Amino acid sequence: MSAPAVRREIPYRYRLMGTKCLNCGALFHPPQRICPKCGSKDLVEEELAWRGRLVAYTVIRRPPKGYEDYKPYIVGLIELKDGKLILAQIVDCDIEEVRPGLKLEATFRRIREDGKSGIIEYGYKFRPVIEWNWQKKPNPEK
Numbered sequence: 001m002s003a004p005a006v007r008r009e010i011p012y013r014y015r016l017m018g019t020k021c022l023n024c025g026a027l028f029h030p031p032q033r034i035c036p037k038c039g040s041k042d043l044v045e046e047e048l049a050w051r052g053r054l055v056a057y058t059v060i061r062r063p064p065k066g067y068e069d070y071k072p073y074i075v076g077l078i079e080l081k082d083g084k085l086i087l088a089q090i091v092d093c094d095i096e097e098v099r100p101g102l103k104l105e106a107t108f109r110r111i112r113e114d115g116k117s118g119i120i121e122y123g124y125k126f127r128p129v130i131e132w133n134w135q136k137k138p139n140p141e142k
């Protein structure tokens with residue numbers, strides 16, 4: 001990938017950006033220049049919701065080249081709060097604990113490291129939402 005192309009991609013890697021069609025209201029990720037639904041060119045950038053729930057998942061045990069260090073890992077289809085579906089890696093979650101309906105939130109993590117160039121790619125992944133129960137404080141005030 002050329003340097004300008006990498007720079008253009010940065011906002012999309014570090015924020016969960018999509019585009020919204022002003023004609024039909026559809027949301028797209030990755031961002032589109034022309035609406036695949038209605039063909040309109042009136043699209044604006046829109047930051048996607050950060051939380052969602054797991055719809056389906058698969059465990060990758062034989063990953064593609066460059067991702068061997070991460071196996072096994074979970075790739076999930078996540079429905080964001082605005083209804084948009086997104087495919088992403090699920091982290092901080094045991095394979096035994098992953099299940100459809102799991103509440104997730106986006107987090108920025110290292111995606112992979114290129115050994116030759118030393119470039120480390122970052123991007124978003126999703127992790128389970130930890131719901132704090134303030135009624136059950138471990139050290140209640142006395």
Ligand SMILES: [Zn+2]
Binds near residue numbers: 026036
């Ligand atoms: Zn449209």
